[in-house]
Each structure stands twice: as C-alpha cells, then as structure tokens.
Amino acid sequence: MSITVQIPTALRRLTAGVGQLDCSAANLGELFTVLDEKFPELKPHLRDEAGEIRRFLNVYVNEEDIRFLGGQTYTFQDGDEILLVPSIAGGSGG
Amino acid sequence: MAHFELRCRECGKAWGNQPRSICDDCFSPLEVSYDYDAVRAEFTREKIAQRPPNMWRYSELLPLPQDFQPSFPVGFTPLLSAPKLAREIGARKVFVKNDAVCLPTLSFKDRVVAVALSQARAFGFDTVSCSSTGNLANSVAAQAARNGFKAWIFIPADLEAAKILNTQVYGAKVVRIAGSYDQVNRLCSQIADEHRWGFVNVNLRPYYAEGSKTVGFEIAEQLGWRLPDNVVVPMAGGSLIVKIKKAFDELIALGLVDPKRVKFFGAQATGCSPISTAVKAGRPDIEPQKPSTIARSLAIGNPADGHYAIKTITKSGGWSEDVSDREVVESIQLLAETEGIFTETAGGVTVGCTRKLVGDGRISPDETTVVCITGNGLKTTDALAGAYEAEAAIAPKLAEFERFLSETLDVPEAVEA
Numbered sequence: 001m002s003i004t005v006q007i008p009t010a011l012r013r014l015t016a017g018v019g020q021l022d023c024s025a026a027n028l029g030e031l032f033t034v035l036d037e038k039f040p041e042l043k044p045h046l047r048d049e050a051g052e053i054r055r056f057l058n059v060y061v062n063e064e065d066i067r068f069l070g071g072q073t074y075t076f077q078d079g080d081e082i083l084l085v086p087s088i089a090g091g092s093g094g
Numbered sequence: 095m096a097h098f099e100l101r102c103r104e105c106g107k108a109w110g111n112q113p114r115s116i117c118d119d120c121f122s123p124l125e126v127s128y129d130y131d132a133v134r135a136e137f138t139r140e141k142i143a144q145r146p147p148n149m150w151r152y153s154e155l156l157p158l159p160q161d162f163q164p165s166f167p168v169g170f171t172p173l174l175s176a177p178k179l180a181r182e183i184g185a186r187k188v189f190v191k192n193d194a195v196c197l198p199t200l201s202f203k204d205r206v207v208a209v210a211l212s213q214a215r216a217f218g219f220d221t222v223s224c225s226s227t228g229n230l231a232n233s234v235a236a237q238a239a240r241n242g243f244k245a246w247i248f249i250p251a252d253l254e255a256a257k258i259l260n261t262q263v264y265g266a267k268v269v270r271i272a273g274s275y276d277q278v279n280r281l282c283s284q285i286a287d288e289h290r291w292g293f294v295n296v297n298l299r300p301y302y303a304e305g306s307k308t309v310g311f312e313i314a315e316q317l318g319w320r321l322p323d324n325v326v327v328p329m330a331g332g333s334l335i336v337k338i339k340k341a342f343d344e345l346i347a348l349g350l351v352d353p354k355r356v357k358f359f360g361a362q363a364t365g366c367s368p369i370s371t372a373v374k375a376g377r378p379d380i381e382p383q384k385p386s387t388i389a390r391s392l393a394i395g396n397p398a399d400g401h402y403a404i405k406t407i408t409k410s411g412g413w414s415e416d417v418s419d420r421e422v423v424e425s426i427q428l429l430a431e432t433e434g435i436f437t438e439t440a441g442g443v444t445v446g447c448t449r450k451l452v453g454d455g456r457i458s459p460d461e462t463t464v465v466c467i468t469g470n471g472l473k474t475t476d477a478l479a480g481a482y483e484a485e486a487a488i489a490p491k492l493a494e495f496e497r498f499l500s501e502t503l504d505v506p507e508a509v510e511a
Binding site: 008009010011013044045046048054055056057058060063065067068083085086087 | 115116118119120121122123273276277280283284287288379381382384396398401
C-alpha cells in the first residue's frame with residue numbers, strides 16, 4: 001500500500017526542497033512519524049509542544065478535510081493523496 | 095520605514111512587509127502590528143474630522159504604502175438609528191451600520207479589497223485574485239479594473255447568478271470550481287504557492303483583513319466617539335468580528351474613546367454554524383461543517399479565524415447565535431419593512447440573530463446595540479423567489495383602480511353558507 005504526501009512550498013526549506021513523498025503510513029499518526037524521521041526539522045512546524053497537530057494546519061485526503069473522515073482514526077487507502085495546507089479564510093460576510 | 099509590519103499572531107516573530115499570511119515557523123496566521131507612538135500625534139478626533147467622509151480618514155491605522163493614492167471613496171457608510179426595527183424585536187436603542195451601500199460594489203468587502211490592492215501594487219503584482227463566495231469577487235473585479243490589474247476570481251460553481259454577473263461585467267476572469275467554498279479556498283492556497291499573483295485573501299490576507307477595522311472606527315466616530323454596548327456581526331471566516339474588536343481597542347489605546355467593555359455577538363446561519371456551535375458548547379476551536387444554507391456568503395464550513403472569533407466573543411461576555419433559512423428570509427423582510435434597508439441573506443442572518451439574542455435576554459433592550467449589515471439585497475434576490483406573488487394587471491382606467499382599491503382594502507369576511 002502506498003500513499004502520496006504533498007508538502008507545501010512554505011515547508012520545503014525544511015525538506016531539502018522535497019515537495020512530494022510516497023510512503024506506506026496507515027494513518028495520520030504513522031504519517032507524522034514517517035515525516036519526523038525523514039525530515040527532523042519539519043517536526044516542530046507540524047506539531048506543537050504537546051505533540052498535537054498545529055491549530056492552523058489542515059490535512060486533506062483526496063480533497064476532503066481529514067476531520068470529515070474521522071481525523072486521526074481514518075485508515076489511509078491505497079493511492080490516497082494527502083495535502084498539508086495552512087488554514088486560510090475568506091468569504092463575504094466576515 | 096513603514097510604521098507597521100507583519101507579526102505572527104502566536105509566536106510573535108516579525109516578518110517585515112511582504113506578501114505572506116502564514117508564519118513559516120508555526121503555521122499560524124500573521125497580523126499587522128503598528129508602532130502606535132508614531133501615529134499618536136496625527137490620529138486625533140480633530141484631524142480626522144477634517145478629512146473626506148470615507149475610510150481613508152483612518153489611514154494611520156491602515157497598512158498602506160507610503161505614496162498611496164486612493165482610487166475609490168470607500169466606506170463611511172451610514173450608521174442609522176433603527177427605532178422601528180428595535181420595537182419589533184423588543185429592544186430600544188438599535189443602530190444599523192449599513193454596508194449594503196458601501197462603494198464601489200455594495201458590500202463591506204470593498205474595504206478589505208481597497209487595502210489589499212494598495213499593497214498588491216506596492217509588491218509589484220500585475221494580477222490579483224481571490225477565492226470568494228460572491229461579494230469579494232465583485233469587489234476585487236471592480237477595484238482591479240479601476241486600478242489596472244488583471245483579475246482571476248475563483249468561486250464555487252453554484253453561486254448566485256447576480257454575483258457571477260457582477261464579477262464578469264468588470265472584465266475579470268471567473269473560474270467556477272465544482273466544489274464548496276472551502277474547497278475553492280484550499281485550491282487557491284495551492285495556486286498561490288505556484289503563481290506569483292496577489293491573492294487578496296491568501297498571500298495579502300494580513301493587509302486585507304485590516305480594512306475591516308474601518309467598520310469599527312466608523313461606528314465609534316458616528317456614535318460621537320463613543321463605543322456601543324453591543325455589536326452583532328455576521329461570521330463567515332470570522333475575521334470581521336475580530337477586527338472590529340481590534341479597532342475599538344486601538345481607539346481606546348490612542349485615547350479617542352473612553353475605555354469600555356463592548357460585548358461582541360456573532361451571527362451565523364444554522365446550516366453553516368461552526369463558530370456559534372463552538373461558542374454554545376464552550377469549545378475554543380471549531381469543528382468543520384459542510385454548509386447547507388441560502389446564506390451563501392456566510393457558507394464557510396472551516397473558518398480560519400474561527401478560533402479568534404470564538405475568543406473575541408467569549409472574552410467580551412457576548413454570545414453567538416444562528417438562525418434557519420426561513421428566519422433569514424423573514425428577517426430580510428423585517429429590516430426592509432421597518433427601516434427601508436434591503437440586505438442580502440447575510441444581513442437576514444444578522445437581524446434574525448439579533449432578534450433571538452434580545453428575545454433570550456443575551457442583549458439587554460436598554461443598551462446600545464449596533465447591527466452590522468454587510469451586503470446588499472439586490473445581489474441575492476433569488477432568496478426571496480416565491481415570497482411575493484405578481485398582482486393581476488388592471489386596465490388603465492380610474493374606475494378599475496377604484497375597484498381594485500376597494501377590493502384590496504376591504505377584504506370581505508367569509509359568509510357562512
């Protein structure tokens with residue numbers, strides 16, 4: 001089983017320019033462990049001091065916010081494409 | 095040297111002035127911070143009073159480039175006393191801040207776009223862009239046209255027809271995305287990574303968001319340099335309510351108004367209420383939702399400023415409410431019939447929530463309450479489809495009219511058989 005992770009430009013300075021990574025993590029926790037091992041500098045940018053995912057980091061699986069899929073409990077499927085995206089708002093009413 | 099720069103809202107790291115919205119260190123949003131001592135002498139009630147009636151009268155507290163020349167007289171919309179609306183909802187001192195008539199495109203988004211484009215020019219962008227639920231699209235398109243930028247606008251495909259037309263007419267390139275606003279937004283942050291464009295609500299976001307403060311400055315000045323007791327604000331991304339609070343705090347810090355604890359109330363549609371749900375549950379963060387409401391300009395299920403909006407509301411002693419689509423339509427009609435203001439669905443949300451907050455005793459009827467109307471009803475007329483039946487035409491004869499009049503006024507009582 002293999003999944004693909006897209007690293008946003010803002011973080012590529014911490015991954016030696018790597019923008020995409022294939023791995024076999026089964027869930028979000030495992031994925032973060034893989035990223036920690038491969039890119040030790042990245043770790044503090046993804047998780048806070050308590051080890052929780054940073055408040056303003058959104059994780060998408062095939063265009064869907066992972067929180068709609070069960071968050072940490074979601075089991076990745078073969079071919080899943082994972083996006084790490086900073087949270088940004090917009091809209092009209094405020 | 096500018097008297098402002100970007101700082102991380104969480105870790106405090108300074109980033110100077112550049113097109114960027116995220117702190118690379120902790121992924122948190124950036125915020126414009128000012129050297130208030132540098133503006134203290136210029137930013138006084140007396141000096142402001144001598145300036146033209148538009149939002150540029152508060153320039154010292156906006157992140158504008160040094161040589162900036164405004165191209166539109168944006169803002170300074172009416173703050174109207176609303177006694178009839180107040181009576182209907184059981185309150186006494188209600189004011190409507192009416193950005194339904196904000197120039198140039200009839201929504202409060204004109205304020206934020208005006209600031210964002212000033213910096214887009216300074217940073218050397220020739221193309222500006224945004225993800226939008228409609229009003230922002232209109233405003234970016236119009237102001238880009240006048241300022242000589244190319245405009246690329248990304249919208250959810252199911253947007254109201256009027257809002258699409260009101261974007262295309264300015265010559266902007268409209269890209270319809272088969273997805274929700276949250277998906278459009280996520281896509282735009284990826285596009286902003288790849289293309290050197292000025293996305294007003296992505297890489298220009300910290301500057302853009304500061305424009306919202308002018309709503310707060312105007313409310314205070316129009317109340318005679320006093321702060322209201324309560325403010326009711328519609329919430330989509332959650333930025334406006336946070337920025338009105340920042341505006342009031344700045345006026346207090348600079349001595350233009352007396353300190354006061356203003357209560358902030360957030361308004362959402364029940365079909366997209368991540369912020370009000372969190373406030374009611376006492377949670378510090380939102381759970382994302384899949385929006386389903388006619389108030390499409392507020393249909394953001396994953397509001398990035400949700401955390402800060404929740405904090406602003408709860409720390410102020412305020413509250414957050416939400417109303418059904420039926421209440422949205424009724425409230426649009428209520429505001430129009432009582433005060434002569436035709437607002438869009440977001441305004442229906444705000445008025446409906448205000449009524450609920452007064453009814454539940456969250457807002458005291460004797461206090462001064464400002465209701466923020468952020469958009470114009472002419473853009474969302476489809477929300478009222480079916481609310482009014484077309485009358486049958488009558489012949490152009492006086493007798494015909496008199497008959498019509500008596501039939502209209504004297505509805506005969508039903509006669510029992």
